[in-house]
Amino acid sequence: MxxxxxxxxxxxxxxxxxxxxxxxxxxxxxxxxxxxxxxxxxxxxxxxxxxxxxxxxxxxxxxxxxxxxxxxxxxxxxxxxxxxxxxxxxxMNKKWENDQLDKLVAKQKNKIAKLQTKVDQEHPIIEPTTTYTRPNTPLNS
The missing domain is CATH 1.20.58 (Methane Monooxygenase Hydroxylase; Chain G, domain 1)
Known part of the structure; x- marks a missing residue:
């Protein structure tokens, strides 16, 4: 109040x-x-x-x-x-530690991206070209 x-x-x-x-x-x-x-x-x-x-x-x-x-x-x-x-x-203070950590994380992300592109090239995912659809027919015909 x-x-x-x-x-x-x-x-x-x-x-x-x-x-x-x-x-x-x-x-x-x-x-x-x-x-x-x-x-x-x-x-x-x-x-x-x-x-x-x-x-x-x-x-x-x-x-x-x-x-x-x-x-x-x-x-x-x-x-x-x-x-x-x-x-x-x-x-070698906190800023230096954070910079080193950022460098290592960027390096790991780069390696992961390279591995992912290699996997994608060696084992491509095949997209189905046509999909099967069931006709709408009654069950007791």
Whole structure:
């Protein structure tokens, strides 16, 4: 009776996909930044453990301190994370997946059409030229 008409904003499917993709990218970049901060804090902690507290001082493979190896391995994982977020996700995104899917579907449709024409040529359907019609005669004649 006295209700106000509420306007609802409708977001079409493409806009929703763009928003979801943007939210996903922001989350990935946020996680990458978090990984970088943890990497820096962890590397500093490893340096303090080794140089100041003398933890693992006797373990020196190839005459290099162990914290260098641990930091290099951790940096390798961070580099993979970085490349995944900024390089691979940028050109292998949802649009790329949809394009690849469309290409494969078109290729399959093309193959099916070729097979259908081959089947039609090898086994043509013969159309009957005349049809038999029964005369309208009574049964008890």
């Amino acid at each position: 006295f209700s106000k008409k509420q306007e609802t904003t409708k977001i079409d499917r493409d806009q929703r996909e763009l928003i979801e993709y943007a939210q996903l990218r922001v989350k990935e970049k946020k996680n990458l930044f978090r990984h970088f901060v943890i990497f820096l804090a962890g590397a500093i902690l490893l340096i303090i453990l080794n140089l100041i507290l003398d933890f693992g001082a006797d373990f020196r493979p190839l005459e290099i301190d162990w914290f260098v190896w641990a930091t290099l391995i951790w940096f390798f994982f961070f580099l993979i994370h970085f490349l995944n977020v900024f390089l691979f996700k940028s050109f």
